Amino acid sequence: MASTQEAMQWALEEAQQAALSGEVPVGAVILDSRGKVLSKAHNHVERNFDASAHAEMLALRQAAIVQNSPRLVDCTIVVTLEPCPMCAAAMSHFRIGRLIYGAYDPKGGGVDHGARLFQQPSCLHCPEEIISGVREQEAALLLRRFFQERRIK
Numbered sequence: 001m002a003s004t005q006e007a008m009q010w011a012l013e014e015a016q017q018a019a020l021s022g023e024v025p026v027g028a029v030i031l032d033s034r035g036k037v038l039s040k041a042h043n044h045v046e047r048n049f050d051a052s053a054h055a056e057m058l059a060l061r062q063a064a065i066v067q068n069s070p071r072l073v074d075c076t077i078v079v080t081l082e083p084c085p086m087c088a089a090a091m092s093h094f095r096i097g098r099l100i101y102g103a104y105d106p107k108g109g110g111v112d113h114g115a116r117l118f119q120q121p122s123c124l125h126c127p128e129e130i131i132s133g134v135r136e137q138e139a140a141l142l143l144r145r146f147f148q149e150r151r152i153k
Contacts, residue, residue, distance in 0.1 A: 002035040004100055007078040008135045010040055011102070014055065015080045015142050018042035025142045026081045028055035030063040033074035033097075038063040055079060056087035060094050071095040080139040082132065085110030088117040092125045099127045102139030 002010075007029045014027025023043040030038045039062035044053040056079055064070050076098040077091060083101065088110040091099060099111070106113045111130065118126040 002031055002037060004078065004131070004134060007031055007035075007037075007076070008080070008100070008102060010037070011055075011078050011080050012135065012138060012142070014040050014042040015139065018055070019142065019146050022046055025146050026055045026079065028059040028077060028079040030059050030072065031076045031078070032067070038066045038075065052086065054084065054087050056083055057090055060090055060096070064094065073097050076100060078134075080135075081105055081143065082109035082111050082113065084108050085115040085117055088115070091127065092117065092123055095125045096127050098129045098131075100131045100134055102133070102135050103143060104132065104136065104140075 011027040011029045015025040018027060019025035023046055027042045029040050032038050039059045041055045041058035041062060043055050044058060045051060056077060059077065063072055063075060072094045074097050077096050078100045080102045082103065082105040083091065104112060110117045112132055117123055
């Protein structure tokens with residue numbers, strides 16, 4: 001069904017929607033083992049007054065409902081930005097099978113930067129595969145433009 005590039009395109013479209021509504025432009029898509037879309041989401045932190053309403057968290061919750069299971073073992077999450085430690089921990093608890101992300105986050109990331117949650121001995125579950133840097137420049141540009149516009153205002 002959906003390829004990695006298609007899924008990242010959908011995640012980027014979600015991120016653009018977030019930016020249009022004043023949210024940090026991060027989007028996420030979850031695919032089942034056959035590549036079928038289970039959920040799509042973007043940040044709703046400001047809209048929901050909820051610091052945990054990251055795109056990944058919303059997409060994970062929605063996919064679990066669709067799958068009728070709290071475990072997403074054979075699923076792939078595609079997200080535009082390196083997940084923060086909170087989202088990486090949620091992926092561990094949801095037992096996500098595969099993580100694909102776009103832009104790196106040296107300051108707030110929790111996968112390849114910062115906490116490096118999946119490398120910790122106390123980590124409950126690590127995705128079988130982690131692919132980073134997919135359409136990284138596009139995802140990073142969305143974020144840079146968003147914050148540049150905020151600084152100008």
